[in-house]
Amino acid sequence: MHEIHTRIMWCLLAGGVLLAGLVSTDAQGVGFARALQTWIQVLLLLAALATLGWGGRLLLQGTAGSAFMGRPLWVCSAVALGGFAVLLALPLRLSEHGSRPALWLELAVNILLSICLLIVSIDLLSSARRNSPGAVPRASHWLHLQSNGAVLTALALLVAVTAGVAQGLVDLEGMRRYVLPLGMLACCAWAALQSRHFAGQSGRWTVLRLAAALAVGAAAILLGAGSHWAMLLEQAAWCYALSVLALVLVMASLRHSLVGWASAHPARLQGEEWLEQAPIGVVRVDGSGAIVHANRTQLDWLGVPSLVDQPWTEALAPSLRNQAPDWLARLRAGQSLAFEQSMDTPQGLRHFQTDILVAPQGRDAHAFMLLSHDVSMQKLMVGRVQEQQSQLVSLVSAIPDLVVLKGADGRFLHCNQAFERLVGLAHAQIIGRTTSDLGLQGRMPSDWETDLRARNANTPVVYEETLQFADNGYQGRFEITKSAIRAANGEVTGLLCICRDLAERSRARKEIERLEFFDVLTGLPNRRMLMDRLEWSIIACKQRGTYAALLFIDLDNFKDLNDSLGHQKGDRLLCEVGKRLIASVRSGDVVARFGGDEFVVLVENLGAERVQAEAHVRSVVEHVITRFKQPFVLDGQSHHSTPSIGVTVFGDQESLTVQELLKRADLAMYEAKSAGRNTQRFFDPQMQAIVNARANLESDLRQAIHDGELQVYYQPVMNGSGSLVGAEALVRWRHPARGLVMPIEFIDLAEQTGLIVDLGNFVMRTACEQLALWAASPSTQALTMSVNVSPRQFHNQGFVDEVLGIVAQTGANPARLKLELTENLLLGDVNETVNRMRQLKERGVGFSLDDFGVGYSSLSYLKRLPLDQLKIDRSFVSDVLSDVSDAVIVRTILALAHSLELEVVAEGVENSEQVDFLVSNGCKRFQGFHFGRPVPIGEFERLHGFASFRPA
Ligand SMILES: Nc1nc2c(ncn2[C@@H]2O[C@@H]3COP(=O)(O)O[C@H]4[C@@H](O)[C@H](n5cnc6c(=O)[nH]c(N)nc65)O[C@@H]4COP(=O)(O)O[C@H]3[C@H]2O)c(=O)[nH]1
Numbered sequence: 001m002h003e004i005h006t007r008i009m010w011c012l013l014a015g016g017v018l019l020a021g022l023v024s025t026d027a028q029g030v031g032f033a034r035a036l037q038t039w040i041q042v043l044l045l046l047a048a049l050a051t052l053g054w055g056g057r058l059l060l061q062g063t064a065g066s067a068f069m070g071r072p073l074w075v076c077s078a079v080a081l082g083g084f085a086v087l088l089a090l091p092l093r094l095s096e097h098g099s100r101p102a103l104w105l106e107l108a109v110n111i112l113l114s115i116c117l118l119i120v121s122i123d124l125l126s127s128a129r130r131n132s133p134g135a136v137p138r139a140s141h142w143l144h145l146q147s148n149g150a151v152l153t154a155l156a157l158l159v160a161v162t163a164g165v166a167q168g169l170v171d172l173e174g175m176r177r178y179v180l181p182l183g184m185l186a187c188c189a190w191a192a193l194q195s196r197h198f199a200g201q202s203g204r205w206t207v208l209r210l211a212a213a214l215a216v217g218a219a220a221i222l223l224g225a226g227s228h229w230a231m232l233l234e235q236a237a238w239c240y241a242l243s244v245l246a247l248v249l250v251m252a253s254l255r256h257s258l259v260g261w262a263s264a265h266p267a268r269l270q271g272e273e274w275l276e277q278a279p280i281g282v283v284r285v286d287g288s289g290a291i292v293h294a295n296r297t298q299l300d301w302l303g304v305p306s307l308v309d310q311p312w313t314e315a316l317a318p319s320l321r322n323q324a325p326d327w328l329a330r331l332r333a334g335q336s337l338a339f340e341q342s343m344d345t346p347q348g349l350r351h352f353q354t355d356i357l358v359a360p361q362g363r364d365a366h367a368f369m370l371l372s373h374d375v376s377m378q379k380l381m382v383g384r385v386q387e388q389q390s391q392l393v394s395l396v397s398a399i400p401d402l403v404v405l406k407g408a409d410g411r412f413l414h415c416n417q418a419f420e421r422l423v424g425l426a427h428a429q430i431i432g433r434t435t436s437d438l439g440l441q442g443r444m445p446s447d448w449e450t451d452l453r454a455r456n457a458n459t460p461v462v463y464e465e466t467l468q469f470a471d472n473g474y475q476g477r478f479e480i481t482k483s484a485i486r487a488a489n490g491e492v493t494g495l496l497c498i499c500r501d502l503a504e505r506s507r508a509r510k511e512i513e514r515l516e517f518f519d520v521l522t523g524l525p526n527r528r529m530l531m532d533r534l535e536w537s538i539i540a541c542k543q544r545g546t547y548a549a550l551l552f553i554d555l556d557n558f559k560d561l562n563d564s565l566g567h568q569k570g571d572r573l574l575c576e577v578g579k580r581l582i583a584s585v586r587s588g589d590v591v592a593r594f595g596g597d598e599f600v601v602l603v604e605n606l607g608a609e610r611v612q613a614e615a616h617v618r619s620v621v622e623h624v625i626t627r628f629k630q631p632f633v634l635d636g637q638s639h640h641s642t643p644s645i646g647v648t649v650f651g652d653q654e655s656l657t658v659q660e661l662l663k664r665a666d667l668a669m670y671e672a673k674s675a676g677r678n679t680q681r682f683f684d685p686q687m688q689a690i691v692n693a694r695a696n697l698e699s700d701l702r703q704a705i706h707d708g709e710l711q712v713y714y715q716p717v718m719n720g721s722g723s724l725v726g727a728e729a730l731v732r733w734r735h736p737a738r739g740l741v742m743p744i745e746f747i748d749l750a751e752q753t754g755l756i757v758d759l760g761n762f763v764m765r766t767a768c769e770q771l772a773l774w775a776a777s778p779s780t781q782a783l784t785m786s787v788n789v790s791p792r793q794f795h796n797q798g799f800v801d802e803v804l805g806i807v808a809q810t811g812a813n814p815a816r817l818k819l820e821l822t823e824n825l826l827l828g829d830v831n832e833t834v835n836r837m838r839q840l841k842e843r844g845v846g847f848s849l850d851d852f853g854v855g856y857s858s859l860s861y862l863k864r865l866p867l868d869q870l871k872i873d874r875s876f877v878s879d880v881l882s883d884v885s886d887a888v889i890v891r892t893i894l895a896l897a898h899s900l901e902l903e904v905v906a907e908g909v910e911n912s913e914q915v916d917f918l919v920s921n922g923c924k925r926f927q928g929f930h931f932g933r934p935v936p937i938g939e940f941e942r943l944h945g946f947a948s949f950r951p952a
Helices: 002-024 030-061 066-070 072-095 100-131 137-166 172-199 202-223 228-259 266-277 296-302 318-332 376-398 417-423 447-456 502-517 527-544 558-565 567-584 610-629 658-674 685-707 743-753 756-774 791-795 799-810 823-827 830-842 859-864 874-878 884-899 912-920 937-943
Strands: 280-285 291-294 337-345 348-358 368-374 402-407 412-415 461-468 475-486 492-501 548-555 590-595 598-603 632-634 637-639 643-650 680-682 710-719 724-735 739-741 784-788 817-821 846-852 869-872 903-906
Touching (some): 280 296, 296 368, 318 337, 318 348, 402 417, 447 461, 447 475, 447 492, 475 502, 502 527, 527 548, 527 598, 527 658, 548 658, 567 590, 567 610, 610 680, 643 658, 658 680, 658 685, 685 724, 685 743, 685 756, 724 756, 743 756, 756 791, 756 799, 784 846, 791 799, 799 830, 823 846, 830 846, 830 859, 869 874, 869 884, 874 884, 884 903
Parallel strands (some): 724 784, 784 817, 817 846, 846 869, 869 903
Antiparallel strands (some): 280 368, 348 368, 461 475, 548 598, 590 598, 710 724, 724 739
């Protein structure tokens, strides 16, 4: 709209000038054109007055620039004088062309008009600069100086010209023609240039138009030698230039007033400056949609140095920009807008609440302002609160109790699903209503009265009531707690009501107890409950002087059964075992599941006599073992399971703890396991002594390996003609206190504790070193070396690498090395065993099956294993001459080995008769005391007649 007005005025003026030109070519010509010029001057004066009117208005509102403030009187008088002069000149111009007084008057009018316009333009400019936000105070001062300087110069010029004319020094006509127009030209150009600051985009065009008009005028003046056409041109240029200048000033004044209408009050002026640094974003937009100003906060948010002259959509989030045309239409219709937007700022994603305010009526109707608040923190907080609220709601909903929140007016604000079920209504139907709105007085009879009590009480009101659920008719006794919710000033803002089902509570208590003290799978008392009972039982036995017994029961091979049948069946078996144990004892006795496949039975009240007590518990144990003989039927299939039972009787011991009792029963149970399973063992103090001795032995052995107390002895292996063909390496422990300890005392322990790995590696390394030494001499280079390898050592991760590493490091010939394995090694993963043997076999290492015939022998394994040798156990050899069956076994082993092409070594050969028997049955290798005992290497070499190969 603003643009259209401007254009219409431009057109009118241009039309007026054209008309003037046309009319001036008329027959009456010059006279009419002069009159027209005067009228236009009058119009210009009116325009100047209008401009001053704006200024006056600003003055009245108390905000006009200081230039106006300081000179209102003489500015007004100058303008009034100019108007009066024009009025006077008009009849003269019309009547007499070119008379001297008329020229004087015209000169005076022109001068006054120029001064007037100059002052107005300077004042507007300085006022606009001062009011524009962000203006530098220094520039404003400079403008003041400029304006004051220009006014003084103009006044001085006026005085000088007037004096010059009065004294006849200045040619009046020449000055009117040349000097004055040039001065005007300069003033107009300066004013026009400055006007672009508040004339906006069109300012540049204004300058161009003005410059063009003035150029034409100046050319006409310079060329004009009083010719009729030159004069007409001059008049036209004058009209045009002055009109444009006045119009620019008027429009600038209007625009300035509208855009910067906030400057119409000193408080607003200061507010703009404050807004610059305020924590809100301010963007002012002109009627064309271009940004006029954006404050520092907004620029920082967007991370740009300036937004001036950018389209207003730059202040919007990209996602909202497509709505801009619609919003613009609504703004132009006078509607303000408010919306939220999220923008990527240099500080990360931020959220803004933006309001768009349209300019007040009567100003630039299409200008508007965007005010944005950073609501990121608020949004974050709101999000968190909402999240917490929804968590709270889901928490409350999950509570089995009935939970209700009422407002101060008794209306339901929130309730959980349990309450919905009670009243038989959906959440939405309940919220916002009161108890009586929903007709719940019958269902909750004392609700109203207890609400009142809770409001007036400082502590929660607790009472019991029978409630009936609408959804399924469930009726129960409920404990109801009502608490008033109060604001900081003590005012009641709501009521919280929680109804707890008492029956449900006792059920829950029982369930918790059950989970705490009973085993979930079998339903038997758990370890915790057993410990409690045991503690009481120890005290009771002491007080009453009676005996009790503890049975520690472990299922034999349960793990294998569990793995092969599956866990489900394993669980079923455990349940069935529980039942059978309960059936085996008296009702007062405790059967507990201790963990895994372990059960504990506490048999109490066994009387005051230990012998009787032991007899009674023995019968209980037998009862249990007998019951286990019956197969367990699991899913239609019968399975056998046997127990190993350890028993300890207590009652006469002083200060025996629960832990000690359990340890004793556990020890006895392990004894039963060692005794072949499916049996019982009673604890006796010797067991404890053995256990203690084993513990000591273990720590001593650990130390021995570390301190190098182990030694390797060698026993000869001979052939049929009595020549040495090899040796077996056998470990010995030279104990500092106990002397020489035989392997039978510590090999098992080493196996159980895992120490066998380090022990075995030591023997292997020592034997291989010896083998490497023997390889250096022709008399010993053909000897073989047998080394025992225990199952745990063999199955140890990295065994193959360890052996190959030792062979490589010592330089021993692997073809001379024989690893002696026992049959129980085959109990594990046979494929893995074969695999490991093959890996070593590929590198030349040989294998011998030790103690053949006593263990778990399977002919199919014999075929699968890459063996080189069988060693007939010495138990067969020792009785081979006296026991026919041993002789048969030995013959059979020899025949079997022969057919499998395996070498056979007879162990434990103690006399020549045994040798004869073995030789006559085809045995070619012998080992035993008859040929030599295991001895240290020095003695071994001395006995067999070869020099020591040990380095000196
Ligand atoms: N009564 C009698 N006994 C004879 C006769 N000839 C040999 N012996 C004994 O029989 C055992 C033969 O070793 P083994 O069967 O591998 O049985 C070995 C072997 O299984 C184990 N063992 C010994 N050293 C090691 C070792 O370094 N590593 C592993 N894993 N086990 C070893 O300890 C067992 C016992 O070893 P030792 O006490 O040295 O007992 C040796 C040896 O002294 C005889 O004519 N009459």
